[in-house]
Amino acid sequence: ILNVEQSPQSLHVQEGDSTNFTCSFPSSNFYALHWYRWETAKSPEALFVMTLNGDEKKKGRISATLNTKEGYSYLYIKGSQPEDSATYLCAFRGNTGKLIFGQGTTLQVKP
Amino acid sequence: EAGVAQSPRYKIIEKRQSVAFWCNPISGHATLYWYQQILGQGPKLLIQFQNNGVVDDSQLPKDRFSAERLKGVDSTLKIQPAKLEDSAVYLCASSLAFTGYTEAFFGQGTRLTVV
Numbered sequence: 284i285l286n287v288e289q290s291p292q293s294l295h296v297q298e299g300d301s302t303n304f305t306c307s308f309p310s311s312n313f314y315a316l317h318w319y320r321w322e323t324a325k326s327p328e329a330l331f332v333m334t335l336n337g338d339e340k341k342k343g344r345i346s347a348t349l350n351t352k353e354g355y356s357y358l359y360i361k362g363s364q365p366e367d368s369a370t371y372l373c374a375f376r377g378n379t380g381k382l383i384f385g386q387g388t389t390l391q392v393k394p
Numbered sequence: 395e396a397g398v399a400q401s402p403r404y405k406i407i408e409k410r411q412s413v414a415f416w417c418n419p420i421s422g423h424a425t426l427y428w429y430q431q432i433l434g435q436g437p438k439l440l441i442q443f444q445n446n447g448v449v450d451d452s453q454l455p456k457d458r459f460s461a462e463r464l465k466g467v468d469s470t471l472k473i474q475p476a477k478l479e480d481s482a483v484y485l486c487a488s489s490l491a492f493t494g495y496t497e498a499f500f501g502q503g504t505r506l507t508v509v
Contacts, residue, residue: 287436315495326397326500327437327485334495372436374498381450382427382487382498384436 285309287375289385296363297393303359304388306373310354317374317382318347318358327372330358363392396420400486400501408509412474415504419467419488425449426463427498428471429485437485443469444491476508 288307296302308316315334321327331340336351344361360367370387377383399418407413419426424445429437440459441451445466454461458477463469473480483505487498 289436317497319500324502326502327487329497329499332495332497379450380425381439381442383439384429386434386436 285375285377285381285383287373287383287385289371289373289388291388292386293389293391295391295393298363298365300363300392301359301361302363302390303357304371304390306356306358306385308354308356308373308375308383308385309377310352312377312379313351313354313375314378314380315376316349316351316356317376318356319372319374320369321372321387322369330371360390363390365392365394368392398486398488398499398501400484400504402504403502404505404507406507406509407476409478410475412472413476413506414470414472415484415486415506417469417471417486417501419469419486420499423488423490423499424466425489425491425496425498426469427485427487427489428461428469429487431483431485431503432479433482440471473506476506478508481506481508 318330319327333349338349372387374384426443428440431437442449443463461471483503485503487500489496489498
């Protein structure tokens with residue numbers, strides 16, 4: 284059974300703080316690592332699809348890095364804003380084509 | 395571009411009753427997924443279709459859950475009979491294919507409460 288782990292489970296920060304979370308995944312049979320943001324009462328929204336070891340992707344204040352050899356990815360948020368409050372999910376896609384999710388990190392940004 | 399449509403948004407049923415959820419994926423998307431997300435946990439893949447064929451249903455409790463994707467487009471997920479532990483958000487997603495680089499697009503989900 285493939286295991287995708289995220290930490291921490293939840294995080295409370297003040298507006299303006301920078302923060303980061305971790306996603307650990309199997310290092311074998313790797314095809315891609317996806318990051319999603321899921322706001323309450325909305326659909327999960329894709330942030331990044333990462334495929335190459337050493338990949339770094341950025342969207343505004345959010346960036347992500349990927350290490351496929353050791354099986355981890357970091358998501359960084361610079362200068363958190365209240366609108367960043369959401370659950371951040373990572374998902375591993377291996378050679379079976381299945382998209383396996385971690386349990387998510389719930390971020391709460393206080394004004 | 396229209397997104398993934400799911401209905402209903404909310405459903406409350408008594409245990410042992412039946413329930414069905416519907417999903418209309420993005421036009422042209424060959425791959426369709428159903429996920430179950432229990433509070434505090436990550437989404438768990440129940441079934442994955444490629445067109446109208448099943449790619450993976452290893453975690454679908456087949457004694458009570460069934461799913462079909464007629465003509466490779468819309469899909470329904472049924473639970474019969476429901477148990478209390480089936481209370482969850484049921485998410486439908488679609489993608490162009492199930493290769494590594496393709497992004498999956500999600501619907502808003504159906505929140506099921508079994509009482």
